[in-house]
Amino acid sequence: xxxxxxxxxxxSMPLVRPFRTSFGAQSHRDVLLVHLLTDVGxxxxxxxxxxxxxYNDEFVDASDIVLxxxxxxxxxxxxxxSGSEVATAIGHVKGYAAAKAATEMAVxxxxxxxxxxxxxxxxxxxxxxxEVGVSVGITDSIPQLLEAVRGYVDQSYRRVKLKIEPGWDIxxxxxxxxxxxxxxxxxxxxxxxxxxxxxxxxxxxxxxxxMIEQPFAADDLGAHAQLSSLISTPICLDESILSxxxxxxxxxxxxxxxxxxxxxxxxxLLEAKRIHDLCRSRNVDVWCGGMLETGIxxxxxxxxxxxxxxxxxxDISGSDRYFEFDITEPFVVHDSEIDVPTGPGLGVxxxxxxxxxxxxxxxxxxPL
Ligand code: NPG
Numbered sequence: 001x002x003x004x005x006x007x008x009x010x011x012s013m014p015l016v017r018p019f020r021t022s023f024g025a026q027s028h029r030d031v032l033l034v035h036l037l038t039d040v041g042x043x044x045x046x047x048x049x050x051x052x053x054x055y056n057d058e059f060v061d062a063s064d065i066v067l068x069x070x071x072x073x074x075x076x077x078x079x080x081x082s083g084s085e086v087a088t089a090i091g092h093v094k095g096y097a098a099a100k101a102a103t104e105m106a107v108x109x110x111x112x113x114x115x116x117x118x119x120x121x122x123x124x125x126x127x128x129x130x131e132v133g134v135s136v137g138i139t140d141s142i143p144q145l146l147e148a149v150r151g152y153v154d155q156s157y158r159r160v161k162l163k164i165e166p167g168w169d170i171x172x173x174x175x176x177x178x179x180x181x182x183x184x185x186x187x188x189x190x191x192x193x194x195x196x197x198x199x200x201x202x203x204x205x206x207x208x209x210x211m212i213e214q215p216f217a218a219d220d221l222g223a224h225a226q227l228s229s230l231i232s233t234p235i236c237l238d239e240s241i242l243s244x245x246x247x248x249x250x251x252x253x254x255x256x257x258x259x260x261x262x263x264x265x266x267x268x269l270l271e272a273k274r275i276h277d278l279c280r281s282r283n284v285d286v287w288c289g290g291m292l293e294t295g296i297x298x299x300x301x302x303x304x305x306x307x308x309x310x311x312x313x314x315d316i317s318g319s320d321r322y323f324e325f326d327i328t329e330p331f332v333v334h335d336s337e338i339d340v341p342t343g344p345g346l347g348v349x350x351x352x353x354x355x356x357x358x359x360x361x362x363x364x365x366x367p368l
Contacts, residue, residue: 022163105263
């Protein structure tokens, strides 16, 4: 396949309500899309990086520069490229996993359009629908949190993830557990605790949680292993998981027993699949994380989550959980499930009018 033209598309999508985590509150999503025209069809990829370097060290303006200056020229230079070769073609760039993932996603999408094959089929998905959950941000009060959770339960979500941070943990989570006895509940701290909180966090063990996600710093596997040895609730890692290698290190050190896979954190769909395969071979449960993606990244997440080793519901809510309208056909949740797209590639089409309505700025990166 030959790439004939590439553009970077930037837009800002207001969130229907602010989303607060331990690393800040967001009121809009600063979106970067990679759009390729090739000799076999067009392809789209979404960069999961956010406005600031607060979840990890990548941020979207930096991803933009790296894509324009190094990644897109590197794939453009290859007279014949396929999705499986992208990681090697841009592997000389250190870091920038979300930009890498966007590049690979766009190439794979174009390639699969040429073949008339869906992404789920290409990755080895084996189900038509995936189980999903919703992530609920930190609120100003416990009544507000209970109201937010009630709203999502009423929309059929059966699994809820609560964001926690020092000062917002045992009490709010206990309040939700008391009111929603049968709800599948898990918590996510986004690396906001110091290891001195290990004793405090053991109290979460009584709240019947599916898992506790990333309480400590990304590079502190030891603290995770220590907490894990003290409680029966499984520990899941997110920020610590950057590649297949880091999964092996984390599992071997006893730091986690569940892995959150995010395409934009591990550098692409194919590395995400390799992590899935490795975990499956070791009987380790995985699930698909989310980073407030538009319909493009969401389509990729849904396809990935259709692989057999994804045994917990993904952070893949309906498009309406974040956006008034999506830039593709919306993903809709029924009975806490989302249908896996079956069309070629990502299986969604980009709505040019929606892009325009969000004031998208399009920059041609490579010559026609
Ligand atoms: O529904 O897409 C979603 C968001 C799920 O909570 C979620 N994402 O830490 O996992 C996370 C968190 C996140 C948000 C990560 C923004 C990075 C940026």
